[in-house]
Amino acid sequence: LNRAIMAESSKQLNSTKKGPESILKTLHHLFSVAIQTACPDITDPPIDIALSGANIKFGDYQCNSSMPLANRYKQLGKKVIPKDLSNKIIANVPPHPLISKFEVAGPGFINIFLNKDYVIQSLSSIIEEGVKPPVLEKKMKVLIDFSAPNIAKEMHVGHLRSTIIGDSIARLLEYLGYDVLRINHLGDWGTQFGMLIAHLQDKFPDYLLKSPPISDLQAFYKESKKRFDEDEEFKKKAYASVVKLQSFDPDHVKAWELICDVSRQNFQKIYDRLDIKIIERGESFYQTRMEKIVKELSANGYLEDDEGRKVMWGDSGSIPLTVVKSDGGFTYDTSDMAAIKQRLEEEKADWIIYVTDAGQATHFQIIFACAKKVGILNPQIHRVDHVGFGVVLGEDKKKFKTRSGDTIRLLDLLDEGLKRSLETLQEKQRDKVLTPEELKNAQESVAYGCIKYADLSHNRNHEYVFSFDKMLEDKGNTAVYLLYAYTRIKSIAKNANLTPDKIKNLAKTHKVSLEHEKEWKLGKVLIRFPDVLLKIVEDLCMHHLCEYVYEIATTFSEFYDSCYCIEKDSSGDVVKINEGRILLTEAAALTMERCFDILGLKPISKM
Numbered sequence: 001l002n003r004a005i006m007a008e009s010s011k012q013l014n015s016t017k018k019g020p021e022s023i024l025k026t027l028h029h030l031f032s033v034a035i036q037t038a039c040p041d042i043t044d045p046p047i048d049i050a051l052s053g054a055n056i057k058f059g060d061y062q063c064n065s066s067m068p069l070a071n072r073y074k075q076l077g078k079k080v081i082p083k084d085l086s087n088k089i090i091a092n093v094p095p096h097p098l099i100s101k102f103e104v105a106g107p108g109f110i111n112i113f114l115n116k117d118y119v120i121q122s123l124s125s126i127i128e129e130g131v132k133p134p135v136l137e138k139k140m141k142v143l144i145d146f147s148a149p150n151i152a153k154e155m156h157v158g159h160l161r162s163t164i165i166g167d168s169i170a171r172l173l174e175y176l177g178y179d180v181l182r183i184n185h186l187g188d189w190g191t192q193f194g195m196l197i198a199h200l201q202d203k204f205p206d207y208l209l210k211s212p213p214i215s216d217l218q219a220f221y222k223e224s225k226k227r228f229d230e231d232e233e234f235k236k237k238a239y240a241s242v243v244k245l246q247s248f249d250p251d252h253v254k255a256w257e258l259i260c261d262v263s264r265q266n267f268q269k270i271y272d273r274l275d276i277k278i279i280e281r282g283e284s285f286y287q288t289r290m291e292k293i294v295k296e297l298s299a300n301g302y303l304e305d306d307e308g309r310k311v312m313w314g315d316s317g318s319i320p321l322t323v324v325k326s327d328g329g330f331t332y333d334t335s336d337m338a339a340i341k342q343r344l345e346e347e348k349a350d351w352i353i354y355v356t357d358a359g360q361a362t363h364f365q366i367i368f369a370c371a372k373k374v375g376i377l378n379p380q381i382h383r384v385d386h387v388g389f390g391v392v393l394g395e396d397k398k399k400f401k402t403r404s405g406d407t408i409r410l411l412d413l414l415d416e417g418l419k420r421s422l423e424t425l426q427e428k429q430r431d432k433v434l435t436p437e438e439l440k441n442a443q444e445s446v447a448y449g450c451i452k453y454a455d456l457s458h459n460r461n462h463e464y465v466f467s468f469d470k471m472l473e474d475k476g477n478t479a480v481y482l483l484y485a486y487t488r489i490k491s492i493a494k495n496a497n498l499t500p501d502k503i504k505n506l507a508k509t510h511k512v513s514l515e516h517e518k519e520w521k522l523g524k525v526l527i528r529f530p531d532v533l534l535k536i537v538e539d540l541c542m543h544h545l546c547e548y549v550y551e552i553a554t555t556f557s558e559f560y561d562s563c564y565c566i567e568k569d570s571s572g573d574v575v576k577i578n579e580g581r582i583l584l585t586e587a588a589a590l591t592m593e594r595c596f597d598i599l600g601l602k603p604i605s606k607m
C-alpha cells in the first residue's frame with residue numbers, strides 16, 4: 001500500500017512539475033529521429049516544421065524537409081523523389097500521442113494531423129492546473145537592465161519604451177521560471193553633477209541643514225548649465241566639485257543625494273502608476289569598480305593613448321571605447337565595462353539583457369567585444385542581448401514633442417491617457433452601468449494598458465507613432481478591443497452561474513468540446529502558447545505575444561458566432577448549457593489572462 005501511495009504522489013508531483021509540451025519542439029524531435037533513420041547518409045539534415053495554413057485539408061502542421069533533402073541527395077549524385085522520401089520519413093516517425101495521422105501532398109509535403117484527445121487533455125489541464133509555463137532546459141540567472149533615465153533630466157518617451165519593454169520581458173522570464181534581476185542603471189554620475197552641485201552650494205549655502213526647495217530640476221539644470229557655459233570661475237568650481245564627489249567627499253555626496261532624490265521621486269511616480277518593479281543601481285554604484293577595471297585594463301596593455309584619452313578597441317572595431325577622458329574622468333563606456341564585469345563575475349548572471357534605443361546598438365557591440373577580449377564575457381556560457389527599439393514619433397510623424405517643441409513630460413502623458421480613456425468609457429455609456437470604483441478601475445486599466453500595449457504590439461525594431469486615437473480604438477489589435485473581448489468571454493460562464501471553481505469541477509466530469517470546426521480551430525490556437533513564449537525567448541520581440549492574444553480573441557469570436565455555449569428561452573432563462581464549450585471558453589480566458597499578465601495589462605471583470 002505504501003508503495004502505491006508513493007507511486008501515486010510521485011505521479012502527482014510529476015504531473016504538476018511538468019509543464020505543457022511545445023508542439024513545435026516535439027514535432028521537431030520526432031521528425032529529426034525519422035529523417036535521420038530514413039536518410040542515414042545525409043549529415044545534419046534540414047528539419048523544417050511549420051504551422052499549416054488556414055485550410056484544414058492540409059493538416060495542422062507540416063514537415064517540408066523532403067524537397068531540400070532530395071536536393072542534398074542530388075549533390076551526392078543520387079536521384080531521390082521527394083514524395084518517396086516523405087513516405088519513408090513517415091514510416092520512421094516514432095509513435096506519439098500528439099499525432100493522429102500523416103498525409104503526403106503535392107511534390108512531397110508531409111501534412112501532420114494532431115490528435116484530438118491530446119488537445120483535449122492539454123486544455124483540461126489548463127483548466128484544472130492553470131496555464132503552466134513550458135519546462136526550462138536550464139534555469140538561468142538573467143539580469144535585465146532597463147528604464148535607466150538620467151538624474152536632473154526629464155524621463156522621456158524613449159525611457160518609457162525601455163521601461164515597458166523591459167518590464168514585459170522580465171515578466172515573461174519570471175513566469176518561465178528564470179531567476180530575474182531587474183536593474184535600473186540610472187544616469188546618476190558624471191561631470192554634469194559638478195555644475196549641479198556647485199550651483200546648489202551657491203544658491204542654497206545652508207543645504208546641509210535645510211533641504212533646498214528644488215522641485216523643478218529641469219530649470220535648475222538649465223540655470224547651472226548657463227553659468228557653466230558663461231562663467232569661467234564657475235566652470236573651475238564645477239570641475240573641482242566633480243573631483244570631490246568622485247572621491248566621496250561627504251558634503252558633496254550629500255548635495256548629490258539631495259539632487260538625485262528630486263529626480264528619483266519623479267521617476268517613482270511613473271513606476272507606481274505603471275506598476276513597474278525595479279532595483280536602482282545607478283552608474284555611481286560602479287565608481288570604485290571603474291577605478292579598478294581601468295587599472296587592470298591598463299596593466300594588461302589594453303588601453304591605447306589617443307591625444308590624451310585612453311581608448312580601447314573591440315575586435316571588429318570601427319570606433320573604440322573611451323575608457324578615460326583626457327581630464328582623467330570616466331565615461332558612459334567606463335561604467336558599462338565595470339557593470340558588465342560586476343554582473344557576470346559578482347552577480348554571476350548567465351544572461352544580461354540591455355533595453356535601450358536602437359541608437360546605442362554600436363555602443364553595446366563594442367562593450368560586448370571588449371568584454372570578450374579581456375575574458376570577462378565567455379560566449380560559451382554567457383548570453384548577452386541588446387534589445388534595441390525605434391524612436392517614438394508624434395502623429396505628425398516627427399519626433400514626439402509638445403506643441404511648443406519641448407520634451408513631453410511622462411506624467412502629463414499618463415494624465416492625458418487617463419482623461420482620454422475616461423472619455424472613451426463615457427462615450428460607451430459605461431459610467432451609467434459601473435459603480436464609481438469600477439469606472440475608475442476600468443479607466444486606469446484602459447489608459448495604462450493601451451499605452452503599454454501600443455508599444456509592445458509594434459515590432460520594437462521599428463519606430464512607432466504614438467497616437468491616443470489609435471490606441472483607444474475598440475477594433476483591431478488594441479488593448480481596448482482585447483480587454484472588452486476578455487470581459488465578454490468571462491461573462492458567458494457568469495451568465496450561466498458558473499464560477500471558475502465550478503468550471504474546474506466540470507472539467508473532471510466533462511470533456512472539452514472540439515467537434516465543431518471552429519472549436520478545433522480555437523483549441524489548436526490555445527495549445528500553441530508554449531511555442532509563442534519560446535520564440536520570444538529567442539528574439540525578445542514581445543509583439544509575437546500581442547499577435548497571439550489577438551488571434552485568441554478573434555478565433556474566439558469566430559467560434560462564438562457559430563457555436564452556442566448557453567441556450568436561453570424567450571424569457572431569458574438559461575435552459576441549456578453546453579459544458580464542453582464552457583470548458584473551451586474557460587481555457588481561452590485563462591490563456592488570455594496569462595498573456596495580459598506578461599504584457600503588464602490588468603484585465604477587469606466588469607467594464
Ligand code: ARG
Nearest residue numbers: 145148149150185187336356
Ligand atoms: N541612461 C542611459 C540613457 O538614458 C541608458 C542606460 C542603459 N544601460 C546601460 N547599462 N548603459 O540612454
